[in-house]
Amino acid sequence: MVSSSSKLVLRISDLAYQWPGAAKPVLRVQDLGMTNEERVFLRGASGSGKSTLLAAIAGVVDVPAGSIAVAGTDVGQLKSGARDRFRVDHVGLIFQMFNLIPWQSALENVLMPCRFSRRRRERAGADPKLSALRLLDELGLSDPTLVSALAMSLSVGQQQRVAAARALIGAPDLILADEPTSALDEDAKTSFLDLLKRECASVGSALLFVSHDRSLEEGFDRVLDITEVNKV
Amino acid sequence: MMTSLSLAVGSLWNRRFVAALTVLAIALSVFLVIGVERLRVSAKESFANSASGIDLIVASRGNPVQVLMATVFGVGSTGPGIDWDSYEMVEALPQVAWAVPIAMGDNHRGYPVVGTTPEYFEHFRHSSGRPLAFTSGHSFSEEDGAVIGAEIATRFGYEIGTTVVNAHGAGEVAFDLHDEAPFVVTGILMPTGTAVDRMVFVSLEGFDRLHAEKTTSVDPFAQETRANSDPVEDATDGVEADHHDHAHEPDKINAIYVGLADRGAVLSIQRAISEYPAEPLSAVLPAMALIELWSITGAAEQAIVLMASAVALAGIVAMVVMLSASLEVRRREFAILRSVGATPLRIFSLIVLEAGLVTVAGLLLGLVLLGALTAILEPVLLSRFGLQVDASASLLRESWLLLAILMAGLAASFVPAIRVYRMTLADGLSFRL
Numbered sequence: 307m308v309s310s311s312s313k314l315v316l317r318i319s320d321l322a323y324q325w326p327g328a329a330k331p332v333l334r335v336q337d338l339g340m341t342n343e344e345r346v347f348l349r350g351a352s353g354s355g356k357s358t359l360l361a362a363i364a365g366v367v368d369v370p371a372g373s374i375a376v377a378g379t380d381v382g383q384l385k386s387g388a389r390d391r392f393r394v395d396h397v398g399l400i401f402q403m404f405n406l407i408p409w410q411s412a413l414e415n416v417l418m419p420c421r422f423s424r425r426r427r428e429r430a431g432a433d434p435k436l437s438a439l440r441l442l443d444e445l446g447l448s449d450p451t452l453v454s455a456l457a458m459s460l461s462v463g464q465q466q467r468v469a470a471a472r473a474l475i476g477a478p479d480l481i482l483a484d485e486p487t488s489a490l491d492e493d494a495k496t497s498f499l500d501l502l503k504r505e506c507a508s509v510g511s512a513l514l515f516v517s518h519d520r521s522l523e524e525g526f527d528r529v530l531d532i533t534e535v536n537k538v
Numbered sequence: 539m540m541t542s543l544s545l546a547v548g549s550l551w552n553r554r555f556v557a558a559l560t561v562l563a564i565a566l567s568v569f570l571v572i573g574v575e576r577l578r579v580s581a582k583e584s585f586a587n588s589a590s591g592i593d594l595i596v597a598s599r600g601n602p603v604q605v606l607m608a609t610v611f612g613v614g615s616t617g618p619g620i621d622w623d624s625y626e627m628v629e630a631l632p633q634v635a636w637a638v639p640i641a642m643g644d645n646h647r648g649y650p651v652v653g654t655t656p657e658y659f660e661h662f663r664h665s666s667g668r669p670l671a672f673t674s675g676h677s678f679s680e681e682d683g684a685v686i687g688a689e690i691a692t693r694f695g696y697e698i699g700t701t702v703v704n705a706h707g708a709g710e711v712a713f714d715l716h717d718e719a720p721f722v723v724t725g726i727l728m729p730t731g732t733a734v735d736r737m738v739f740v741s742l743e744g745f746d747r748l749h750a751e752k753t754t755s756v757d758p759f760a761q762e763t764r765a766n767s768d769p770v771e772d773a774t775d776g777v778e779a780d781h782h783d784h785a786h787e788p789d790k791i792n793a794i795y796v797g798l799a800d801r802g803a804v805l806s807i808q809r810a811i812s813e814y815p816a817e818p819l820s821a822v823l824p825a826m827a828l829i830e831l832w833s834i835t836g837a838a839e840q841a842i843v844l845m846a847s848a849v850a851l852a853g854i855v856a857m858v859v860m861l862s863a864s865l866e867v868r869r870r871e872f873a874i875l876r877s878v879g880a881t882p883l884r885i886f887s888l889i890v891l892e893a894g895l896v897t898v899a900g901l902l903l904g905l906v907l908l909g910a911l912t913a914i915l916e917p918v919l920l921s922r923f924g925l926q927v928d929a930s931a932s933l934l935r936e937s938w939l940l941l942a943i944l945m946a947g948l949a950a951s952f953v954p955a956i957r958v959y960r961m962t963l964a965d966g967l968s969f970r971l
Contacts, residue, residue, distance in 0.1 A: 364877075387881050394879025407874055409552030421541045422879030472878065 312341040314378075315479040315512045316363065321373040323362055332358050334538045338530075342479060345503050345513040347523050350532025356516045359536065360482050363514070364397055365389035377479040394423040398473030398511065400483040400502075405469035406457035412464075413438055413453050416471045419478075426476025434475065441471040444508075445501050463494045470502050477509040484516050495522065542884065546891040549871070553864060557896060560860045564900025567853030568943060569907050572936055574846040576912070578839060579935070582832070585611075588732035589824035591663020593804055596620070596628055596637075596794040596811055599818035603834065606827040609640055609793045611733040612650030616642070619790035621817055628794050633807055635799040636661050639791045641745045646704045646738045649690055653745025653791075659685070661797055664730045674698055675725035678741050684721035685739040688729035696723050704738065704748060746788050796821070850943055854950045857896055861889060861954040865961065872962050886959040893951030897944050905940075 318338040324331040332355050340346055350356045361367050363374060363381070366389075371382040377396045384392055398419070406415045416438040420427040430437040442453055445467040457465060466486055473481050483502070487495040499515075499522055506513040515526065523529045550557045589610050597605040597616045608616045619641075629637040638661055641653030652658075656677040659670050675698040678685055686696055696702065700723045721740055729735055798804060804823065811821040832839075872885050880888075 366876075387883065390876070390879060390881040393877075399877045401877070405874065407871055409548055418875075418878040 312343040314339055315342045315376065316340040316514070317375040318363075319373060321362065321369060323358065323367065323369055325358075325367075331538055333362060333536055335359070335535055336537060338535055340480070340512050340514060342510055342512045343507075344527045345506060345525075346515065347526035347529045348514060348516045348532060348535065349518060349520060349523065349529065350516070350536075351518055354532045355536045355538065356532055357484055359532075360484050360514070360516060363480075364399065364482060365393050391423070394419050395425040396479045398475075398478040398481040400466070400469050400473045400481065400486040402485040403462060403465070403489045405486075406460075406465055406472075408456065408458035410457055411454050412442065412447065412457060412460060412468045415457050415468055416442060416475055418472060419476055423476065426478065428476075430476040438471065438475055441474055441505070442468070444505060445471050446497075447471075462489045463498070466490060466498055467501070470498070470505065474505050474509055474511065478511055481506055481511045481513045482516075483513065485518070486515075487517065487519070487522065495519075499525070542888055542891055545875075546888055546895055549868075549888075550892055550895060553860075556860050556864070560857050560896050561899045561903060563856040564853040564897055564943075564947070565903035565907060567850040568901050568904025568940070569911075571846045571850045571939055571943065572904065573908050573911075574842055575936060575939060576908075578842070584731060585828060585831070586825075587665040587730075588734070589828065590665070590667055591661065591797070592795045592824050593798045593801060594796040594808065594811075595822045595824060595827075596624070596796055597792065597820055597822065599812075599820045602820065602822040602827040603831050605793065605820060605822045606824055606831065608642065609795070610824065612642070612652070612737055616792045619792050620794070620819060622787050622789060622791065624814065624817060624819060625791060625794055627814060627816075628796060628811065631807060631810065633798050633800050633803040634796055636797045638662075638795040639742060639788075640793040640795060641742055641788065641791045643792070644704045644745070644748060646690070646702055647694065649687075649736050649738055651704045651738045651740060651745070653740055653742045653788075655742060658739065658795070659727075661795065662734070664732045664734060668730075670730065670734065671728045673726045673728045675723070678724050678739070678744070680722075680724070681741055681743045681747060682721050683724040683741065683744070685725040685727060686723055687727050687735040687737045689735040690738060691723075691726045696726070698723055698726065702738065704740075742788050742791070850946070853900065854897075854943075854946050857893060857900075857947060858950045858953055860896075861893060861951060862957070865954055865958055869961060869965060872958060873965050876962055876965075882959050882962045885962050886955045889955035889958050890948060890951045893947055893955075894944070897947030900947075901940055901943060 316339060318335045320337075321333060321335040322331050323333040348356060348359075358367070362369050363376065365376075365381045365384065369382045371380055374381045376392075379392060379396075381389065381392070406412075407418070410418075413435070417434055420430050420434040420438075427434055439453065442448065447453060447464060447467055452460065452464065457468065460468065466489070469486070473483075481502075486502075487498055490498060502515075503513065503525060515522075589606065592610075595605055595609050597609065598618045598620050600617045604614055605616055607613045622639075625637065625639050628634060636657060638654055638658045640658075642650060644651040656679070659672075659677050662670050664670070672685075673688065673691070675685070677683075684702060686702075690696060701720045702723060703720045721738075721744060727734060796807075798807065808821040808823065811819050872880075875885055875888075876882070
């Protein structure tokens with residue numbers, strides 16, 4: 307259901323992808339769409355093609371033209387360098403762990419997309435640093451010593467929150483999260499998820515959250531199983 | 539660019555211990571390469587400076603390099619001496635502006651003693667035409683007067699009026715002291731950075747007196763030594779021991795420094811002298827003899843330059859090892875950078891930039907080390923070897939060498955950078971390594 311203020315940020319149609327040299331496709335997606343107002347939970351077991359699907363959406367692997375559109379742009383038509391620039395302009399990524407550059411401070415890590423993308427920098431407001439501090443504050447990292455601490459000195463939970471702030475800064479159209487809570491304990495998982503969903507709503511980014519953990523499904527606008535999406 | 543620079547600096551700072559060691563390795567390479575270059579150029583300059591202002595050196599026929607080494611640098615001997623008649627012949631040639639006789643073969647505490655005339659101090663030029671100057675005192679006017687080079691004055695603390703005793707032969711250890719014929723220092727020369735600093739100058743009369751008075755020595759030991767070794771010494775010294783007081787006209791001298799009124803006539807004069815019928819003579823062009831000398835020392839020089847280059851190469855290899863060894867560890871870092879918008883090409887350039895920074899830091903540190911060490915060692919180099927290490931002397935060549943090292947560093951960094959490029963393309967955004 308698409309409301310008047312919502313817009314389509316992801317459209318996958320007739321996608322078939324196989325790794326170079328592989329005998330059969332690893333992805334076969336008929337139709338998948340997401341609006342900027344949606345937080346979608348995609349569940350599936352390991353090796354079911356979840357990560358490959360995220361890589362295809364992020365433009366890391368070569369997909370056929372016309373199969374994936376992100377924010378209205380056909381990712382398959384972009385050349386390699388253009389895809390890299392497009393990704394940082396429109397997509398925020400959060401991974402399982404080792405998300406941050408260890409020798410940079412939390413704040414520097416959050417500001418990283420603004421250094422590579424003018425669009426993200428412009429959308430982060432007049433002073434991206436203030437925007438980064440606000441995001442960190444909302445994600446529970448307001449302590450100045452934590453903000454300026456090197457990423458490697460932070461706990462895993464703190465690192466994931468910094469990673470979330472980095473994905474959210476400059477309000478990209480789509481946030482892709484690949485098992486971002488697997489290294490967190492139960493309490494931390496719930497609070498991290500709540501924060502992430504709330505912040506995505508607040509900045510206006512769509513969220514595609516991928517996990518094998520069914521206990522996290524609650525509170526998402528849509529829950530999809532990879533087997534429904536990927537018909538290989 | 540600023541982003542890449544700050545990322546490169548940050549990443550290097552994160553690995554600062556290893557990075558510092560690499561910078562040090564490159565600094566030492568630069569130190570050695572540029573140090574060898576400066577020494578080489580300074581040594582050549584020092585040699586060339588020593589012989590400037592002299593158009594021809596006339597000596598008994600022999601190897602030009604040997605003549606040059608013996609007369610200008612006081613190393614070795616000129617072979618048999620030449621007759622005073624030959625000196626008069628040369629002096630009388632119309633194209634000759636001045637001719638200064640040189641007698642050698644004695645030493646003062648290992649430093650060569652030169653018998654000459656006061657004109658020597660007027661005509662000798664060093665370091666691109668600069669004349670000799672006295673720190674104190676003046677040329678010798680008396681038979682027993684001596685002028686000493688700056689290094690001798692400093693090393694032995696001699697002053698005007700100090701009495702010095704010379705020894706027979708050119709070796710450092712002398713058993714045959716001319717203590718019966720002492721000299722009094724009348725003048726001390728200003729430092730020249732050439733062999734002159736390490737020479738004692740006496741008048742021809744004084745030089746001859748040494749040998750004339752020797753026979754009357756009452757020292758039985760000296761007497762005995764002399765009696766045993768006389769024939770050999772006479773043959774090798776080149777100063778015939780015809781022990782009479784020749785006053786202004788010795789029988790034999792070792793060489794003549796010649797200045798020409800018209801330098802264009804140098805070849806015809808050279809020919810005229812070599813065709814002199816009375817005795818076999820050589821007229822050596824110092825510049826040509828130097829070229830010949832460089833061709834002899836060239837192989838050793840090449841070997842040293844080659845060794846320095848090998849060390850420089852080792853420094854570059856150390857950097858490639860440092861960058862390559864860190865790649866596996868940094869794989870995640872690169873994947874993170876890609877996820878936030880860095881293209882593989884950007885990461886490639888990041889590695890090259892890191893190499894550039896390390897190399898430039900190594901170059902600067904190497905130059906600073908070299909500058910500091912030169913400043914410390916300069917007095918020693920000058921006093922012991924007569925080497926004035928002048929950084930500006932080989933600036934252009936040094937710049938090329940530094941540029942070559944920088945380029946080699948950047949080119950070498952392509953090895954790890956290409957690996958990173960491939961790695962980041964293959965890894966994509968995969969973090970689960």
